Amino acid sequence: MKAAPTKITFFEFLTPFVASGKKTITIRDESECHYVPGTQVEVFTLETDIKVCDIEIESVNPIQFSEINEFHAEQEYLELGRLKEIISEVYPNTEQLYVISYKLV
Numbered sequence: 408m409k410a411a412p413t414k415i416t417f418f419e420f421l422t423p424f425v426a427s428g429k430k431t432i433t434i435r436d437e438s439e440c441h442y443v444p445g446t447q448v449e450v451f452t453l454e455t456d457i458k459v460c461d462i463e464i465e466s467v468n469p470i471q472f473s474e475i476n477e478f479h480a481e482q483e484y485l486e487l488g489r490l491k492e493i494i495s496e497v498y499p500n501t502e503q504l505y506v507i508s509y510k511l512v
């Protein structure tokens with residue numbers, strides 16, 4: 408069996424919101440849906456690979472791109488339009504996504 412992942416990266420501009428507890432979910436594609444609830448994960452900046460903080464995974468739930476709403480945007484600490492724009496850029500033409508919720512350790 409494959410070990411649970413212990414590292415996650417975020418765009419650098421988003422990491423202050425993760426480290427301050429303002430951003431409590433991230434929406435990723437199939438390639439990053441293998442985080443396991445209850446496990447501790449190290450957060451790094453995507454661009455510079457600098458460690459930011461530790462989080463504990465709370466849940467991983469499937470979501471369709473078309474289902475992303477204001478509540479998700481609030482938890483992402485982003486405007487809904489901006490969130491959908493970023494997701495469309497990172498995961499073009501991908502409908503099946505996953506909401507990963509976490510808390511600061």
Ligand SMILES: CC(=O)Nc1ccn([C@H]2C[C@H](O)[C@@H](CO)O2)c(=O)n1
Nearest residue numbers: 416417418421433434435493494497
């Ligand atoms: C490698 C990679 O894809 N990194 C990502 C992907 C997404 N995010 C952020 C952008 C939005 O806030 C949410 C939704 O995808 O997650 C990211 O920081 N790094």
